[in-house]
Amino acid sequence: METRSGARLIGTITKIDAGVITLKTDYAGDLSVKQSEVVGITTNAPLVVRLASGTTLEGRVTSEGGAMKIAGPDGELTTKVDKVAATWSPGGTDPQVAALQRHWTYEAAVDMTGKTGNTEQLGTQVSGRAVLKTPQDTLQFYTAYNRQVSEGVKSADQFKAGVDYANNFSGKRSWYMRDEGGFDRVKDVELYNVAAAGIGYDFVKQPKHIFTGRIGLSYRYEGYSNPLTANVSSAGLDLGIYHEYQFANSKLVNRLAFVPSFNDFSNFRLTHESYYELPILAPAGSHAWALRLGVSNDYNSKPGVDVEKLDTMYFTRLVLSWQ
Secondary structure (H helix, E strand, O other): OEEOOOOEOOOEEEEEEOOEEEEEEOOOEEEEEEHHHEEEOOOOOOEEEEEOOOOEEEEEEEEEOOEEEEEEOOEEEEEOHHHEEEEEOOOOOOHHHHHHOOEEEEEEEEEEEEEOOOOOEEEEEEEEEEEEEOOOEEEEEEEEEEEEEEOOEEEEEEEEEEEEEEEEEEOOEEEEEEEEEEEEOOOOEEEEEEEEEEEEEEEEEEOOEEEEEEEEEEEEEEEEOOOOOOOEEEEEEEEEEEEEEEOOOOEEEEEEEEEEEOOOOOOEEEEEEEEEEEEOOOOEOOEEEEEEEEEEEEEEOOOOOOOOOEEEEEEEEEEEEEO
8 A cells, every 4th residue: 555655554454434444464453544645555355345436346456657446357447546435355244334234232341459458358340231333323231230348348339220222313413212220238229210311412423533412301219228318209300421532542431411300409410430441452353352441420419318429439440342
């Protein structure tokens, strides 16, 4: 592959999609090069090439004098690099078609902390998430359990599970429904549930940068085992923010949800999570390992008796993703 600056890059072209050429190399791993900066491509093995006009041809690619020639069993075609809309390996799937197909992705995460000596401490958190996604909609199931024991006394014992569905019905606009439930025995919450629905708007919607805001209506329930604490059962608002930015080899994710009650706006729950994720092993097939460094906050403005309003947790998590 030859660039406008005269540089020659040697490797295997795995795909051309959305104006980016992905080159697999032995010396630098996967390289992403802007298609607009490439003037010539030569391959030893056949590729399936789809041009911007819709024409598709499979064959070996060569370049000379700014022209690109595709030669295969179905004939020859001469074009330019900037006219290529997508490429893929013979027998594979057009990236445009693959993007429209529903497919599941999964992740499982775990972190453990411990200490012995002057003090005894053991903490464990496990979580999982399953996502079914197309350009039009996203369905997510998630769950997490956190248990912390210090000097034989539980300092955390909480579980949550939820489902979230969003449908992009018009450009950057979407509607959503979500439901989350669980318990927090340290905070004296026997059962909580938040069900909500509303609309969302993508302030930023790019392949590697997403910033989405949500506003809707909710129903919040919190049941306490201590009779001195009044249960919460109220309709309210549901406000949320989701932000994700993908760097070259890492990503930053921020989530925020704010649920105030209509009958008392000073009674609300605020949850937040931010993390930075780094790959720690090169993907092996459909599996990838990563390290997740982050912080989460759970704020209840009117908690149970003798319970703090804010819980903050810092974490380092090992994450396995697959599809």
